[in-house]
Amino acid sequence: MISVAVQEADFDAGAELRALQADNPALGAVASFVGLMRDRNEGVAVTAMALEHYPGMTEASIRDIAEQACERWPLGGVRVVHRVGLIRPGEQIVLVAVSAAHRKEAFAGCEFIMDYLKTRAPFWKKETTAQGEERWVQARDTDQAAAARW
Amino acid sequence: MISVAVQEADFDAGAELRALQADNPALGAVASFVGLMRDRNEGVAVTAMALEHYPGMTEASIRDIAEQACERWPLGGVRVVHRVGLIRPGEQIVLVAVSAAHRKEAFAGCEFIMDYLKTRAPFWKKETTAQGEERWVQARDTDQAAAARW
Amino acid sequence: MIRVLFFASLREALGTAEIAVPWQAGLELPAGLIAAIARQQGEAAAAILADEQVICAHNQRVCKHPTALNAGDEVAFYPPVTGG
Amino acid sequence: MIRVLFFASLREALGTAEIAVPWQAGLELPAGLIAAIARQQGEAAAAILADEQVICAHNQRVCKHPTALNAGDEVAFYPPVTGG
Numbered sequence: 001m002i003s004v005a006v007q008e009a010d011f012d013a014g015a016e017l018r019a020l021q022a023d024n025p026a027l028g029a030v031a032s033f034v035g036l037m038r039d040r041n042e043g044v045a046v047t048a049m050a051l052e053h054y055p056g057m058t059e060a061s062i063r064d065i066a067e068q069a070c071e072r073w074p075l076g077g078v079r080v081v082h083r084v085g086l087i088r089p090g091e092q093i094v095l096v097a098v099s100a101a102h103r104k105e106a107f108a109g110c111e112f113i114m115d116y117l118k119t120r121a122p123f124w125k126k127e128t129t130a131q132g133e134e135r136w137v138q139a140r141d142t143d144q145a146a147a148a149r150w
Numbered sequence: 151m152i153s154v155a156v157q158e159a160d161f162d163a164g165a166e167l168r169a170l171q172a173d174n175p176a177l178g179a180v181a182s183f184v185g186l187m188r189d190r191n192e193g194v195a196v197t198a199m200a201l202e203h204y205p206g207m208t209e210a211s212i213r214d215i216a217e218q219a220c221e222r223w224p225l226g227g228v229r230v231v232h233r234v235g236l237i238r239p240g241e242q243i244v245l246v247a248v249s250a251a252h253r254k255e256a257f258a259g260c261e262f263i264m265d266y267l268k269t270r271a272p273f274w275k276k277e278t279t280a281q282g283e284e285r286w287v288q289a290r291d292t293d294q295a296a297a298a299r300w
Numbered sequence: 301m302i303r304v305l306f307f308a309s310l311r312e313a314l315g316t317a318e319i320a321v322p323w324q325a326g327l328e329l330p331a332g333l334i335a336a337i338a339r340q341q342g343e344a345a346a347a348i349l350a351d352e353q354v355i356c357a358h359n360q361r362v363c364k365h366p367t368a369l370n371a372g373d374e375v376a377f378y379p380p381v382t383g384g
Numbered sequence: 385m386i387r388v389l390f391f392a393s394l395r396e397a398l399g400t401a402e403i404a405v406p407w408q409a410g411l412e413l414p415a416g417l418i419a420a421i422a423r424q425q426g427e428a429a430a431a432i433l434a435d436e437q438v439i440c441a442h443n444q445r446v447c448k449h450p451t452a453l454n455a456g457d458e459v460a461f462y463p464p465v466t467g468g
Binding site for chain 2: 012013014015017018021025026027028029030031032033034035036037038039040089090092101103104106107110111114142146
C-alpha cells in the first residue's frame with residue numbers, strides 16, 4: 001500500500017507512522033526518515049526556503065520510486081509526504097516511512113526511496129540567506145553517488 | 151544528547167521524533183525505527199509476549215551502544231524507548247530515533263543501534279502460541295551477522 | 301500544439317513558465333523541439349535548454365533519448381532536482 | 385558475598401532468580417564462581433552455566449575473560465539476548 005502526499009501544510013509524523021502500523025500485524029518493522037530544514041547551508045545562514053515542484057509529475061515520480069522499492073524488497077507499506085511552498089529553518093520538509101516484516105528490508109526501502117527522491121523527483125529549493133539574497137540550492141554530487149549505489 | 155527509557159507503558163513515537171527535532175536547527179535528518187510485535191513467529195501464530203530484562207544493566211547497555219554510535223558518526227541526538235512486560239501482536243516494542251546533519255549518518259546510527267541492541271542489550275522474549283504453549287524466543291544468526299558488519 | 305514547461309532556474313532564465321510550440325509531423329525531442337523553441341524564443345533560450353545539465357521530461361516522465369512528439373504532448377525542461 | 389543473578393531460560397532451569405555465593409580471596413569469574421555454585425547448588429546447575437552459549441556479566445558489563453571477583457560484586461548469567 002503506497003501513499004503519496006505533496007502539500008504546503010506541515011505534517012504529523014506520528015500519525016503517518018500509526019497509519020503504517022495499523023496496516024498489518026504480520027509486519028514487525030517500520031523505518032522512517034524525516035528531513036528538516038537546516039538553518040545553514042554550505043556555511044551560510046539561511047532564513048527561509050521556497051520549494052517549487054512540477055505538479056502531477058511530482059506525485060507520479062514519487063509513486064514510481066515507491067513501487068520500485070516494493071519490487072526490490074518485500075515491503076508492507078510506504079508513506080511519503082513532501083512539502084512545497086515556504087519553509088522555515090527547523091520545519092519538516094519530507095517524511096518517508098516504510099513497513100516490512102523485518103528491519104533490514106524496512107531500512108533498505110526507506111533509504112532507497114530517500115536517495116531516489118533526492119535525485120529523481122522534480123522539486124527545487126530556493127533559499128533566502130540571512131543577508132536577504134535568494135539563491136537556488138545546487139544539486140549535490142554526494143546525493144548522486146548515494147542513488148547510484150542501489 | 152542521549153535519552154534511554156525502559157518501560158512497561160506503550161510510547162508515542164511522534165512525541166519522540168518531535169523531542170529530537172526540537173534539539174537543534176543545524177540538524178537536517180531524523181532516522182527512526184519502530185519494532186512491532188508480529189502475530190506469527192517462525193511460522194507459528196502467537197498471541198502474546200512477555201519481555202524480561204536485567205534492570206540497571208539494560209539501561210546502561212543501551213546508553214553504551216548509543217554512545218558508541220555517537221563516537222562513530224556525528225550524531226545530534228539519540229532516543230531509545232524499549233518496552234518490557236506483556237506485549238500483544240501489533241503493539242510497539244522498541245523505538246530508536248537518531249538525528250544528524252545529514253541522512254547518511256542518521257540512517258547508519260539508527261541501524262547500528264538497532265543491530266547492537268538486538269544482540270547486546272539484556273532482554274529476553276517469551277512468547278505464547280495460539281495453542282497456549284509458552285516458549286523462549288531463540289536468538290537469530292541473522293541478528294548476529296547484522297551486528298558483526300559494523 | 302506542444303505544451304512546454306520550464307521550472308526553477310530555467311523558468312527564471314527564460315522569463316516564462318510555459319509556452320506553446322506548434323506541433324508538426326516528425327517533431328522530435330530534444331533536438332527538434334529545441335530548434336523550434338529557438339525560432340520562437342530566440343537562440344539564447346535554446347542555448348539554455350541545450351545545456352547538458354538540463355533534464356527533459358516527456359509527458360511527465362524523464363526522457364533521455366530522442367523521442368517522437370505527438371500533438372498535445374507535454375514537455376518540461378528543468379535543472380537538476382534538489383528536493384528531499 | 386557475591387550476588388549472582390539468573391535470567392530467562394536459565395532462571396527457569398535453575399529454579400531461582402538469585403543466589404548469594406560466599407566470596408573468598410582469589411575467587412575468579414567464570415570457572416571459580418561456577419565451581420562454587422556447583423558446591424552450593426549441585427553439578428547440574430553448574431553444567432547449565434558452563435554452556436558456551438551462556439553469557440556472563442560482571443557488575444552489569446559482559447565479561448568474556450577470566451576476572452577476579454571482589455566482595456559485593458554482582459554477577460549475572462543469561463542466555464543469548466532476544467530484545468529489539
